[in-house]
Amino acid sequence: MAARHPTSYRPVTPVRDLLARSGARITPARETVLAILLEAPRALSHLEVEQAARQRGLTADRVTLYRVLDWLVGQGLAHRIEGQDRVRRFNAEAAVEHAHAHFHCTRCGQVFCLEQPLPRHKPQLPEGFRFEGMELTIRGLCPTCSTQT
Template sequence: MGRINRSAEDALAMIRKMGLRATAARVTVLDVLLSADHALSHSEIERAVETTHDVVERVTLYRVLDWLVTQKLAHKVVGADRVWRFNATPTADHAHFNCTRCGQIYCLENLTPAVALTLPEGFSLQHADVAVQGLCPHCSR
């Protein structure tokens, strides 16, 4: 893979720590997700890869994103525009903030107060999605 930057080293280490095969495409895409400050659509990831890394074919990109989600190295969330966006975050359970003006989606790691769910008897929670909508810092200026 040659000389790689710090976030690419982090991506490589994350994949290897899980005992998984670290292909160039997997490291590249995870590097892009780790470097982003918000969740990215497929086309945004594709553009980022093209400008900062070697080219990753479109089908390969779809497969890598699915693989990263399956391995829990990334997650996906659908925006109000029904476009899937991907992000790599250190915690699995968190909320998402969707900017109603620009459409960007941000992961919110620590919400205070935390959202609590009480399920009826017999139900078992496996995953909860909490979406908050409003204006991001850029759009609220």
């Protein structure tokens, strides 16, 4: 997988810099996982992260990856998406405001980030409800699956 902004005039912020900002420790697991998420074209499940990590030579426990992912979410470096299949997926959009919809393929289960932003305004809620955030998930078939009959 290629880096995100190969032709950008501004260099990609190195993974270690992003991590360093948190003040917490920089560990191989955190470096690798964040790099994986940053380079992924779509949201990855824990399992996909684990496989990608192994390909990069990281031998980390399943639990460690869960904890790293949670930590990244806590740091605001990654975002967690609740899938239609009871599987959580993660992506990292270091620079991009995370306010877009997700597309969940009902056939292969992949989750894609869509470019179009969510409505800017907070939705009207009935009396007493407090808003924290919102998530728009579109179900359907991805390009690959929609052509396979």
